[in-house]
Amino acid sequence: MSTPMRPPSLDVGVVGCGKVGAVLGAALQQAGHRIVATSAISDASRERAEQLLPGVPITSVEEVVASAEVVLLTVPDDAIADLVAGLDAQHAWDGGRLAVHTSGFHGIGVLEPVVRAGGDAVAMHPAMTFTGTAKDLTRISGTPFAVTASPGAGLVAEALVVDLGGDPFPLADEDRAEYHLALAHSANHLVTLVAQSQQLLRGIGIDDPSRLLRPLLEAALDNALEHGDRALTGPVARGDISTVRAHLDAARRQDEDIDTAYRAMARATARRAVARRTLPAEVNGPMLDLLGGESDSGD
Numbered sequence: 001m002s003t004p005m006r007p008p009s010l011d012v013g014v015v016g017c018g019k020v021g022a023v024l025g026a027a028l029q030q031a032g033h034r035i036v037a038t039s040a041i042s043d044a045s046r047e048r049a050e051q052l053l054p055g056v057p058i059t060s061v062e063e064v065v066a067s068a069e070v071v072l073l074t075v076p077d078d079a080i081a082d083l084v085a086g087l088d089a090q091h092a093w094d095g096g097r098l099a100v101h102t103s104g105f106h107g108i109g110v111l112e113p114v115v116r117a118g119g120d121a122v123a124m125h126p127a128m129t130f131t132g133t134a135k136d137l138t139r140i141s142g143t144p145f146a147v148t149a150s151p152g153a154g155l156v157a158e159a160l161v162v163d164l165g166g167d168p169f170p171l172a173d174e175d176r177a178e179y180h181l182a183l184a185h186s187a188n189h190l191v192t193l194v195a196q197s198q199q200l201l202r203g204i205g206i207d208d209p210s211r212l213l214r215p216l217l218e219a220a221l222d223n224a225l226e227h228g229d230r231a232l233t234g235p236v237a238r239g240d241i242s243t244v245r246a247h248l249d250a251a252r253r254q255d256e257d258i259d260t261a262y263r264a265m266a267r268a269t270a271r272r273a274v275a276r277r278t279l280p281a282e283v284n285g286p287m288l289d290l291l292g293g294e295s296d297s298g299d
Contacts, residue, residue: 013068014038014053015061015083019132020102021074022048024164027137029053031163037064048132065092070160073101081110088113098156100124104180107148107173120153123176124161124168127183140164146171146179193265196258203254229272236269239283241290248290267291 010033014025017040025035035053039061040046049058065071065087073080080101087093096118099111104125111121125146130136145166149157154170161168171179194213201209223231235243244266251259270287273279279287 013064016075017045019130022052023136026052093117121150122157123148239280
């Protein structure tokens with residue numbers, strides 16, 4: 001009886017054992033790859049390494065790269081280029097390696113020194129947020145990964161994503177700024193908006209604002225993802241100028257960030273409603289004037 005062939009395992013080094021690096025390293029280890037070394041500077045990173053990558057040596061960045069066939073560069077976006085260039089100056093990329101970073105913004109351009117040294121470059125960005133704990137290992141299943149790869153590295157990049165449990169899709173380098181803007185604008189600003197709403201509710205004595213917000217936000221998110229702008233409700237979309245004016249008065253009494261965010265989002269909402277002709281025509285101008293936008297509907 002023949003034994004099923006297992007996919008070849010790779011020696012993987014993790015540079016930066018942060019929330020993303022520790023989880024991806026653990027997921028690759030579960031898939032049968034060998035995590036040969038990791039770098040971790042902070043106490044939090046060392047603790048993550050001990051929890052998610054037990055037994056994996058914690059060593060210098062240079063030693064991680066030297067010991068690995070695949071190098072995961074899971075460091076902050078702004079640190080990638082300098083890190084890669086510094087390693088190149090030390091000839092750390094000589095001999096050819098597969099370098100992978102997980103930035104949503106950067107493509108493979110920042111990994112050009114790796115390619116010049118005979119290696120391959122991959123940018124693969126998981127469209128999810130990480131806690132840096134074991135529960136991410138189940139959450140990552142089915143997560144879309146935006147993949148950009150140097151010539152000849154596309155198949156191995158997709159295979160790595162599949163090993164992680166993700167769903168790879170190609171993304172051109174020139175589209176990464178818009179891609180990352182979309183994700184950051186939605187996920188990061190959603191957190192800010194929710195935190196501001198919680199602050200407002202606590203300010204009027206509601207101790208558990210999440211109890212009020214959760215059903216509203218979950219329904220709004222589901223409707224928005226399914227229907228886009230057609231899911232929009234509320235006083236701006238209905239043209240309730242008196243209500244919006246009262247909101248603006250209340251916002252002025254709050255912290256500046258709440259006032260600024262409400263005005264900006266209400267103005268954007270009104271402009272989109274005008275463009276899609278869902279705002280009653282007779283209040284287009286007054287609503288936009290109230291919110292400080294252009295009153296010309298563009299007709």
